[in-house]
Amino acid sequence: MSGLFQRLLGRLPIGWLQLTHNPMRFAAALTGVAFANVLVFVQLGIMNSMGTAVLRPYTFFKADVMISATDANGLTDGGNVARQWLLQALADPDVTGGTGLFIGTVPWDRAEADIGFTTFGIDPARTDFVADGIAGDLALLEVQDAALMDRLARGLTREEAAAIRPQSPRAFETQGRTLTAYSTFAGGGGFGGDGYMIVSDQTFLSLFPARNSAAPDHILLRLRTGADSATVVARLKGLISDETLRIRSYADAGQEELTFQQTRRPTGIIFGFGVLIGVLVGLVIVYQVLSTDVADHLREYATFKAMGYGPSFFLGIVLEEALILGTLGFLPGFAIGATILTVMGKVTTLPLAMTPSMAAIVFAGTVAFSALSGAIATRRLAAADPADLF
Known part of the structure; x- marks a missing residue:
């Protein structure tokens, strides 16, 4: 040496x-x-x-612009947004569609290990707002109390997850109802929950009867191909009469939450x-x-x-x-x-x-x-x- x-x-x-x-x-x-x-x-x-x-839950959905409450620092934070702002946003010529996104936590009490699912409720007909790996199973959610379960959820064994298929669904009790998981997707445990679950907006509202269909947690918008999201966001801030709303591009929303989690939490x-x-x-x-x-x-x-x-x-x-x-x-x-x-x-x-x-x-x-x-x-x-x- x-x-x-x-x-x-x-x-x-x-x-x-x-x-x-x-x-x-x-x-x-x-x-x-x-x-x-x-x-x-x-x-x-x-x-x-x-x-x-x-950033992982942002990959479950496809959107160009997201409208949130003024106190929403992340997907699971803040108050609700009135659906009427979706109708106003659709008046912009570059906005081709929109849908509400509901978010809540659904517990699954198990003898082996309790699992807390961060649960998303979305219209199962809006496959254009869901990632390609999930969109193929979204039609399964048209059945009441149907769910897509996170196969990487903390507390769920890989053998249990692999057995969940449309031919062999997994039913479990939660929130006073019986949910049935017909398929799975790849998520994974995070710092705020053990995993994720996706249900229809109607199933979500039955799990959370205090919630209202006219007040989702966020509004997702899709823009026409080639439209500049920053330009549309600027127009929407002038078009929508509630100036307290947080109107951002979908990518910016994810980055802002990441910055908030790393510097403020x-x-x-x-x-x-x-x-x-x-x-x-x-x-x-x-x-x-x-x-x-x-x-x-x-x-x-x-x-x-x-x-x-x-x-x-x-x-x-x-x-x-x-x-x-x-x-x-x-x-x-x-x-x-x-x-x-x-x-x-x-x-x-x-x-x-x-x-x-x-x-x-x-x-x-x-x-x-x-x-x-x-x-x-x-x-x-x-x-x-x-x-x-x-």
């Missing part, structure tokens, strides 16, 4: 030799850097899974602080190792300085040590972090996984904070007189 570093650096690898001179300290330093990497990987993985989980803020703490832990560990190493070799550095070597030479040595610690500490951190995310994903059914972008960001961050720690650790050498160092 020393020969490899010597060829790469074009000089004796002083930093490598100093690090490996005390194997126990070197191992402890690598362990600390790896621990910081694991902490950052886990927090980033959870934050990424939050983004995936927040406690969960997202906590995960963000977790990433910051991981970076600070790594920074402190690397700085402590490098500053201790500098203190242990003051006489050697003083000799080099007396011989005429400048600050760049010392900075190069310490940066060499920092990059070695950052790179070699990243490898076990990556392996352990990926394993933890995989296990957590299987246990929680959250979309937790190591991604190439995550690995690249953490590696670059590890090298950067290691280099920063090295630069801080050399400050004493840069300003000191050789005689003082002795």
Whole structure:
């Protein structure tokens, strides 16, 4: 290894030799850097899974514009919207159709594990508002109390989900009624529920008798091909008389909810602080190792300085040590972090996984904070007189 570093650096690898001179300290330093990497990987993985989980229900439907109540920060937040605004929106020449979307939570109390389904109610005739993978089964919802169930729901075994077909439906009691699941679709558990379910708007209203067909949670609109959603949104804000409504493109609605969850909700803020703490832990560990190493070799550095070597030479040595610690500490951190995310994903059914972008960001961050720690650790050498160092 020393020969490899010597060829790469074009000089004796002083930093490598100093690090490996005390194997126990070197191992402890690598362990600390790896621990910081694991902490950052886990927090980033959870934050990424939050983004995936927040945007997932938006993929169940196809819309260009969404009209929501003023306090609706997400699909499941806020008040209801009067259906009369749908009729006003249809007056725009670029709006080709619209439908109401109802949302509520339906519990399934089971002996094995209770499941809470985030349930969407929609007109089963409006297949143009549903994703292609679901639209084919939407006709099944024309039967009263029929449902499409999330086969990836937390608490539902894969064997149970695979057995749900039109020929072998699964009936269960909830909200004082008997729902029958005739088919499944791919959703998955999130931070706010165990899974998803889709029913007709009429079935939804029978499950929630206090709700009114004239007041869905959101109004979805489709535009003619080639229409600019931003332009239509601007026109709709002038056309619809209720100025308190949130009228946005469907894509913007998803991004706004994601931003809200990550920056305004406690969960997202906590995960963000977790990433910051991981970076600070790594920074402190690397700085402590490098500053201790500098203190242990003051006489050697003083000799080099007396011989005429400048600050760049010392900075190069310490940066060499920092990059070695950052790179070699990243490898076990990556392996352990990926394993933890995989296990957590299987246990929680959250979309937790190591991604190439995550690995690249953490590696670059590890090298950067290691280099920063090295630069801080050399400050004493840069300003000191050789005689003082002795």
